[in-house]
Amino acid sequence: MxxxxxxxxxxxxxxxxxxxxxxxxxxxxxxxxxxxxxxxxxxxxxxxxxxxxxxxxxxxxxxxxxxxxxxxxxxxxxxxxxxxxxxxxxxxxxxxxxxxxxxxxxxxxxxxxxxxxxxxxKTSQDNVPQLEVAAARTWLDDIADYHRVYARQTAEHLVEVPASAGNRIEGWLASNVGVSFALPDLSSKGLTFQGARLLVAAGKPVAQLMYKDQDGDVFAICFLKSTPGTSDGKLTESMRDDIAMISWQKGAASYVVVGPSSDPSLEQLAEAISTEI
Structure with missing residues (x-):
């Protein structure tokens, strides 16, 4: 005392x-x-x-x-x-x-x-906020929440449509999301395709492609139709706790690669996917 x-x-x-x-x-x-x-x-x-x-x-x-x-x-x-x-x-x-x-x-x-x-x-005379109190929630926040849940599921519940469905996955997701794509083959990166899901983020349908590495870690590629941006191809890193995200804009679609924050090659993986998908 x-x-x-x-x-x-x-x-x-x-x-x-x-x-x-x-x-x-x-x-x-x-x-x-x-x-x-x-x-x-x-x-x-x-x-x-x-x-x-x-x-x-x-x-x-x-x-x-x-x-x-x-x-x-x-x-x-x-x-x-x-x-x-x-x-x-x-x-x-x-x-x-x-x-x-x-x-x-x-x-x-x-x-x-x-x-x-x-x-x-207070804002300056140029209308620039001096202190941003809270950032607006984006579709990436929804994706992070989904990934945190699905990445913990067993093999039979990990995806909605299994990889064995093959090319039917591309047609199914493209027709629902409105974005044409080619299913990336990431076997050379040590990732095995598991299947796909259809999600909703920011009120829009989102395609989710799920992969696993040899250690059982789950990686996902998600994309949705969006307004064409001015920063096509620019990769942006962000993180939600232990989940790392690399996002970019390409034409009228927005993409994100999701994986463990500890993976040092996630950016290189995203670069490869952005050219294949």
Whole structure:
């Protein structure tokens, strides 16, 4: 327990919220809060600041890590990217010490006093947002959700139409999605075609071609009809937790290759697929 007597009230109340004061000082502060409107208002602001800070920190922990960084970590000395698939995060300590919390509380008070809403919502004279609060959900988010579910299925449930259906898969998917394609042969890349599914993402039908490598990892090629873009052929990397995605635009269709984030050759695989499909 720490003795905070003589310190500013906001620091004392921060310690009180953290349970880092003695019983005698806790009773003293509770009596002060009960009779003093200003102390009570300050405590409520600190509680709101703690809630806001905790929520922001949790959201930060779930932000996607750059795909290149994950690959460098997983391919470091002595690490096999096929066996080491999860980047472990250090558990967050449940209780922080007094001074860091007090500093955070002071910053929260400054934000509240300085019109936080104006800072977050402010745009420049050129109408460029200063802070993007939340990114819009895209069809890639839907695909990632599908992949996370289907990649865990056994062979008999992995696909809707098995690979044995052959060329019928191309006609079936092309007629439903509105995109003509050639079924890529990825055997030279160590991938075996498993079959296909018809999905819905962003309210549109999506074709999904499923492959497996020798380790049992599932890779998918997904595409849907879209408005022709200005960045045809440009590969874009993104990641959803442990799922890596390489997407591109080609004519009136959008494509994405999905696989484990630890696979170092996913971009080369996507380059090969973009020329074959």
């Amino acid at each position: 720490q003795n905070t007597k003589g310190l500013p009230l906001d620091i004392r109340l921060s310690a009180y919220l953290d349970g880092e004061v003695s019983d005698a000082e806790r009773k003293e502060l509770e009596q002060l809060i009960a009779r003093d409107d200003e102390a009570r208002r300050l405590l409520e602001m600190l509680q709101a600041g703690n809630t806001f800070g905790n929520k922001a920190f949790e959201e930060f922990l779930h932000d996607p890590v750059p795909l290149s960084l994950v690959r460098r970590i997983k391919q470091g000395p002595g690490v096999n990217p096929k066996t080491e698939r999860v980047v472990a995060a250090t558990p967050r300590q449940a209780k922080q010490r007094l001074w860091p919390r007090a500093l955070a509380a002071s910053l929260v008070l400054l934000l509240v006093g300085g019109s936080t809403g104006f800072i977050i919502g």
